[in-house]
Amino acid sequence: MLKELLLEISASEYISKTLLAAKLGRPEGLIEDGLAQLVRLGYLAEGSGSSSCAVKCGKCPYASLCGQDPIRTLTITTAGQKYIDRH
Amino acid sequence: MSKIIALVGNPNCGKTTLFNALTGANHHVGNWPGVTVERKEGQFRHGNEVLTIVDLPGIYSLGAFSEDEMVARDFILSGEPDVVINVVDATNIERNLYLTTQLLEMGAKVVVALNMVDEANSRKISLNTGALSRRLGVPVVPTVASKRKGLEELAEAAVSLMGLAPKRSRYHLSYGESIDAKVAELEKVVHVEGLVYPPRWVAVKLLEGDEHVLRMVEGSLSSQELENFRRVYEEVAAHSSDLPLEIVDGRYRFVHAVTSSAVRRPSEGVLTLTDRLDRVLTHRYWGLPLFALIMFAVFQLTFALGQDLLGGLVAGGVEFVGEALDGLLLRVSAPDWLRSYAAEGLIGGVGVVLEFIPLIVILYMLMGLLEDSGYMARAAYVMDNTMRAVGLQGKTFIPLIVGFGCNVPGVMAARTLENKKDRMIAILINPFMSCGAKIPIYLAFIAAFFPEQGALVMFSLYVLGILVALLMGKVLSSTLFKGDVSHFLLELPPYRTPTLRNVLRNMWDNVSGFLARAGTVIFVVVSLLWVLSALPAGVEPYGPESILGRIGSLIAPIFAPAGFGNWQAAVGLFSGIAAKEAVVATLGMVYAGVEEGIELVSALQGAFTPLTALSFLVMTLLYTPCVATLATIRKETGSAKWAVFSAFYSFAIGWVGAVLVFQVGRILGLG
Structure with missing residues (x-):
């Protein structure tokens, strides 16, 4: 499944777990797990479009608004790209 | 036991x-x-x-x-x-x-x-x-x-x-011929007396690259066993960098085989509502216009509800508090300077900023609806496509979206970008976003000059900020920060029905933040400027001879080509470097001081024309970021040089933009 998932991602324009689940005929929970495995194995790199919670916002009155709903991004790493090229 | x-x-x-x-x-x-x-x-x-x-x-x-x-x-x-x-x-x-x-x-x-x-x-x-x-x-x-x-x-x-023997089960999962052979090879060399764990499990873990198991094995073998093990391990693991993936995939294959005949789901392979909506909202050609239409509708509703229905609510309250405060100070025979400070500094300055709260409440409620529905990720996606189309790293748009709230976390969000080139571009174009602090300035000038076209003006300012950011991003990526564009994918979460609790919380976080800023930074700036407007002793307060007036008069000629070369506007822009909301507070204070009791809207109508108001708005959108943002730029780039660069290059861009608006408008006969 990881191979198919990685190949599907490389052909996608964005990550939609529901769409990937429908395309691969697997439940969404499994797709989520597969993405986590690909990140753990170093084929995908995860990013988050938000200042991290580790940032000290001090007494900024807007601090509670930061990092509430981060936009998640995934990048295919060099290892991931090599794997895709081989398959 | x-x-x-x-x-x-x-x-x-x-x-x-x-x-x-x-x-x-x-x-x-x-x-x-x-x-x-x-x-x-x-x-x-x-x-x-x-x-x-x-x-x-x-x-x-x-x-x-x-x-x-x-x-x-x-x-x-x-x-x-x-x-x-x-x-x-x-x-x-x-x-x-x-x-x-x-x-x-x-x-x-x-x-x-x-x-x-x-x-x-x-x-x-x-x-x-x-x-x-x-x-x-x-x-x-x-x-x-x-x-x-x-x-x-x-x-x-x-x-x-x-009760059943043995204590361990004898379960074997097949990973395919090639990997099974490797497992069998390794199994032989780890099947020794000193190692109590199941040899097959140990072999699989070693092929998965489990460092902990490797250390455990090496610590359990005799020197001869260890030599034998290392030889076999190197042999089987050589040229197999994808072994961990193949093994994990083997387990998924097994799970699939188990569940394919035992589990039936009703919606497998069926496109969800989210996917059907995304086909429209993230469409290559329609996605961007739809995003623009949604944002325009947000602004239209903001003005319809916030101004037409709730407008005047807080203004009436501020006026009432002002009168009550003045009456109180009169009764206790307070000195004139204190009455002046209360009327022009507090009510004219800080109070005028608060008058926009109804509009801000509605705007953030509507933005909260969009955020809670999951649409903002789609907005990032369609912008990503646009940025890629002009040869920019689309990922830089994510910090820009954060920057719509406040440029400080927007600049900090750039740290999530992998390479320095992308980070620097994202940092340097972030201040062009219409952060929340610029909104009161837009609202004040819209109320004075464009009450019927409020949504259009506001929308145009947001779009102009994005366009300038795109343009500068392109310039920076072709000059100072050249490099390759890396490919990335955004995750689009499923759409959700927004909850009242989340929407209200988002609105309250924004409004309470706004109120806290009014009570701290803006209060301090206005108080300081009030002192400068009354000194040196003996000069006419809020006059050109006051320290404030002299500072303003010194700067004002710079803005003459943009059509607002008066000292009040110059001081307003100057105060905005401390905090953008202070622009409105300062204008409120200096105009209230000149003509007692005058409303900011009327004062602005007397000092600006619709064309100069537009050029002033373009200036406030693009010019030097606030000190908090500059400090964050210095921290995130690790150099004061880039903070100074940001301060001056954005001022220059703001000035050029404002001058262009005014001069072109004048040529077209709009002045």
């Missing part, structure tokens, strides 16, 4: 509910030795037997990636538990069975508690427990721990399994 049952499962599978249901109050909590992971242990009676049950941490896998995984793995491998009850969430069975395969590979005696079957039924997920049990080769017992259903049967299955 009582028999021991280990309870293991994924997070949120109902494992703790099952533990509590079995043990009742008869349990205690401690820590696993040497780690901070909680150990819960309890007893329960089944027939005549008292059984000890150990609740292991919730985990997805049995690798060595966390303390939780290590604790669970070591406990099961220790041979201490007589049986492992693997709690599996019936609604998410495919994901949960990944852990089950690893338990089976470890040789544990497993009973599967197929939990939450009631919820699976309500979701129309059909489960064939007999088929599952046959394919897995272990007992599978349906349970509903929260309703104490299936507990007796589960305990019975566990006890029955305890």
Whole structure:
């Protein structure tokens, strides 16, 4: 499944777990797990479009608004790209 | 000695509910030795037997990636538990069975508690427990721990399994011919007396690159065994960088084979509403215009509700407080300077900023609706496409979206970009976004000059900020920060129905932040400027001879080509470097000081024309960021040079933009 998932991602324009689940005929929970495995194995790199919670916002009155709903991004790493090229 | 049952499962599978249901109050909590992971242990009676049950941490896998995984793995491998009850969430069975395969590979005696079957039924997920049990080769017992259903049967299955020899099961999962051969090779060299763990499991873990198991193996072998092991290990692992992926995939294949005949889901392969909506909202050609249309509708509604329905609400309150405060100061015979400070500084300055709260409330409620629905990720996606189309790294748009709230976290969000080139561009173009602090300036000038076209003006300013950011991004990426564009994918979460609680919380966080700024930064800036407007002693307050007036007059000629070369506007822009909201507060104060009781809107109408108001708005959108943003730029780039660069280059761009608007407008006869 990881191979198919990685190949599907490389052909996608964005990550939609529901769409990937429908395309691969697997439940969404499994797709989520597969993405986590690909990140753990170093084929995908995860990013988050938000200042991290580790940032000290001090007494900024807007601090509670930061990092509430981060936009998640995934990048295919060099290892991931090599794997895709081989398959 | 009582028999021991280990309870293991994924997070949120109902494992703790099952533990509590079995043990009742008869349990205690401690820590696993040497780690901070909680150990819960309890007893329960089944027939005549008292059984000890150990609740292991919730985990997805049995690798060595966390303390939780290590604790669970070591406990099961220790041979201490007589049986492992693997709690599996019936609604998410495919994901949960990944852990089950690893338990089976470890040789544990497993009973599967197929939990939450009631919820699976309500979701129309059909489960064939007999088929599952046959394919897995272990007992599978349906349970509903929260309703104490299936507990007796589960305990019975566990006890029955305890009596069966051997203690470890002999389960073999095939990873395909090539990997199986490698496993067999390794199995031979780790099958030694000093190593108590199942050799096949050890071999698979070694091929997965498990450093912890490798150290354990190396520490358990004699020098000759170690030499033999290293030779074989190097041989089988050579040229196989994808082995860990192939092994994980082997487990997924097994799970798929198990569930394909035993689990039926109603919606497999069916496109969801989210996917159907995304086909329209993220469309290559329609996505961007739809985003623009949605934002325009947000601004239109903001003005319709905030201005037409609620407008004047806070203004009336501020006026009332002003009069009451003045009356009080009169009654206590307060000195004139204090009455002036209260009327022009506090009410004219800080109070005027508060008058825009109704509009801000509505704007952030509508933005909260969009955010909570999951649409903002789509907005990032369509902008990403646009940025790629002009040869820019689309990922830089994510910090820009954060910058719509406040440029400080927007600049900080750039740290999530991998390469320095992208980070620098994202940082340097972030201040062109219409942050929340610029909104009161827009609202004040819209109220004075464009009350009928408020949404259009506001929308145009947002769009102009994005266009300038794109243009400058392009310039920076072709000059100072050249490099390749890297490919990335945005995750689009499913759409949700926004909840009132989230929308109100988002609105309140913004409004309370705005109020806190009014009571702190803006208050301090206005107070300081009020002092400067009254000094030196003897000059006419708020006159050109005051220190404030002289500073303003010194700067004002710079803005003459943009059409607003008066000292009040110059001082307003100058104060905006401390905090953007201070622009409106300062204008409110200086105009209230010149003509007592005059409203800011009327004062602006007297000092600006619609064309100069537009050029002033363009200036405030693009010019020097506030000090907090500049300080963050310095911190994030690690150099004061880039903060100074940002201050001056954005001022220059703001000035050029404002001059262009005014001069072109004048040529077109709009002045």
